Amino acid sequence: MAYTNINKPSDYFNTKLYTGNGSTQSITGINFQPDMVWTKIRNGVYDHNIFDAIRGVTKDIRPNTTNAEGTQSGGLTSFDSDGYSLGSWVPVNESSSTYVSWNWLANGAGSSNTDGSITSTVSANTTSGFSIVQWTGTGSNATVGHGIGKEVKFFITKRTDASGDNWYAYHSSLGGTKYLHPNKTEAAGTAISPFNNTNPTSTTISAGTDLSVSGATHIAYCFSEVKGFSKFGSYVGNGNGNGDGTFVYTGFKPAFVMVKLSSGVDNWFILDNKRSTSGGNVVDDYLYANLTNAEGGSNILDFTSNGFKIRTTDTGYNGSGSTYIYMAFAENPLVSSTGVPCTAR
Numbered sequence: 001m002a003y004t005n006i007n008k009p010s011d012y013f014n015t016k017l018y019t020g021n022g023s024t025q026s027i028t029g030i031n032f033q034p035d036m037v038w039t040k041i042r043n044g045v046y047d048h049n050i051f052d053a054i055r056g057v058t059k060d061i062r063p064n065t066t067n068a069e070g071t072q073s074g075g076l077t078s079f080d081s082d083g084y085s086l087g088s089w090v091p092v093n094e095s096s097s098t099y100v101s102w103n104w105l106a107n108g109a110g111s112s113n114t115d116g117s118i119t120s121t122v123s124a125n126t127t128s129g130f131s132i133v134q135w136t137g138t139g140s141n142a143t144v145g146h147g148i149g150k151e152v153k154f155f156i157t158k159r160t161d162a163s164g165d166n167w168y169a170y171h172s173s174l175g176g177t178k179y180l181h182p183n184k185t186e187a188a189g190t191a192i193s194p195f196n197n198t199n200p201t202s203t204t205i206s207a208g209t210d211l212s213v214s215g216a217t218h219i220a221y222c223f224s225e226v227k228g229f230s231k232f233g234s235y236v237g238n239g240n241g242n243g244d245g246t247f248v249y250t251g252f253k254p255a256f257v258m259v260k261l262s263s264g265v266d267n268w269f270i271l272d273n274k275r276s277t278s279g280g281n282v283v284d285d286y287l288y289a290n291l292t293n294a295e296g297g298s299n300i301l302d303f304t305s306n307g308f309k310i311r312t313t314d315t316g317y318n319g320s321g322s323t324y325i326y327m328a329f330a331e332n333p334l335v336s337s338t339g340v341p342c343t344a345r
Contacts, residue, residue, distance in 0.1 A: 006229045009330040012105045012128035013229075015256060015274040016083070017042075022095030028083040035106035035123055036132060036221060037076060037084055038063070039091075040287055042098040042275070042295040046091040051076040051084075054110045054123050054132045055219065061160055063167060064183050064290050069160040069219075100275060100287070102256060104221075106132050115145030115203040118212070122147035129224035133205070139214030141196045143204040150224040152200035153232040154327050156182050157211055157220035168194045168211065171325045173234035174262060175199060176206060180325075183290050188262045228252050228333030232326070234262070237310070239320025243302070245310025246318060252330035254303045258289060259316070263323040266316040267291060273303060273331050282311070303331075 006012060014030050035053040040046075047062040055061070057077055061069045074087030083103075086093045093099075110123035110132065118138060124131035124147030131147045137159075146152055153172040159165040169180040179194040180186075191208075198206035200222075211218055225232055231250040238246050256272045268289035275285040275295065281302035287295050300317060302309045308328070310318040317324070 006128065006226060006330075007333065009229050009252075009255065009332065012125065012130070013255065013329045014103050015272045016101045016103060017274050018099050018101070020093040020095055020097045020099060022093065023088055024077075024086060025093065026080060026083060026085045027101070028080070030083040030103050032103075032105045033079050033081050034084060034103035035079065035108065036104040036130075037079075037101050038103075039076075039099055039101045041091065041094065042100055042287070044094065044097050044294055045292045047292055048289065049075070049091055050221075052123075052132050052219070052221075053079055053106065053108055054121055054134050055160070056109075061158060061219065063156070063158075064288075064292060066164050066166055066183060068163045100272070102270075102272070104128075104130050106130055110134070113145035113147050115147075116143035116205075118142045118144050118207070120144045120146075124148050126150075127226075129226045129230060131222045133220040133222055135207070135218055137207070137212035137214055137216045137218060139209070140212060141209060142207045142212045144207050144220070145203055146200070146205050146220075146222045148222065148224045149202055151202050152205055152222045153225045155200070155205060155220050155222040157218060159211075159213060159216050160219050161217040165210075165213075170195055170200070170205070171234075171262075172199070172232055173325050180260060180262065182268060185265050185267055185290060187264050223327065229330045231328045234323060234325045237315075237318040237320055237322045237324065239313055239318060241311065241313040241318075243309070243311045245301070245312065247309040248307045248326065250307040250328050250330075251333070252307075252328075253305050253332045254308055254328045255331035256329040257283075257301070257303075257308055257326060258328075259324055259326045261316060261319070261322055262325045264315070264319070269300075269316060271300060283308075
């Protein structure tokens with residue numbers, strides 16, 4: 001049996017907790033120089049912020065809003081060898097406030113890619129199946145190279161040069177005819193304009209007219225599936241609580257899970273292995289990807305050695321007969337290429 005060569009997932013994705021100081025500081029201990037940093041205050045009400053190496057330092061975009069890209073001189077000021085540096089901008093570094101950042105490794109500032117009908121700028125990590133992609137729309141249906149070399153299973157994308165445009169999410173469990181708005185609560189919709197009714201290939205994603213606005217700049221964060229490191233799938237809720245909810249097999253012990261009810265209206269929930277400290281397998285601290293709300297806590301799910309199991313009857317995770325999509329990244333593979341098994345907490 002073949003296993004992924006990613007025996008240490010934290011070399012490619014890592015969650016980091018820190019406390020703001022209201023001045024400047026370097027955030028270290030991430031294990032790599034991140035190319036995408038997604039931050040959120042935990043104990044306050046501010047927007048989420050994403051920074052990436054293609055758009056460059058100080059350039060933030062907010063996944064819970066329709067805002068255009070902004071420039072924050074006191075935001076993320078550099079990508080460093082073991083993390084990143086911050087200025088005094090309150091949404092990322094308010095004195096005494098607590099923060100979380102989710103960090104991915106791509107491949108630096110990017111290079112030109114001509115695999116699609118539109119030339120894109122791509123920063124891709126083919127080992128972990130992650131890329132950052134930027135392009136300028138033509139006003140027509142198009143394809144855009146993503147650089148991973150393997151079919152993209154999930155991506156989120158946003159026009160960056162103007163406000164008022166929603167984020168779009170493609171998920172392989174829904175296919176190219178369906179879309180979700182990561183900044184909204186609505187169920188999956190059906191339209192040709194986001195993805196031109198076309199699934200990604202090993203080289204390109206498809207941009208319908210919503211994602212190819214003439215002269216407009218667009219950014220996408222693309223993920224393929226890597227055994228033992230990442231998983232993008234769906235499950236059906238059973239409506240049971242008390243630890244007897246639906247079990248989702250990922251093939252690894254999760255470090256990060258994001259869940260969205262795709263068959264109905266609800267929030268996007270983010271859970272990870274760093275913020276929950278109640279012990280055992282229980283993961284009970286969540287943030288909404290689509291809202292500014294502070295962190296909440298409830299017995300939501302267990303991270304096990306090979307997936308996650310729902311503990312709640314909350315319809316945001318486990319409505320009877322409801323369908324959910326998820327994205328998950330590993331803390332440890334179930335079995336590494338060294339043959340060492342993983343255990344739950």
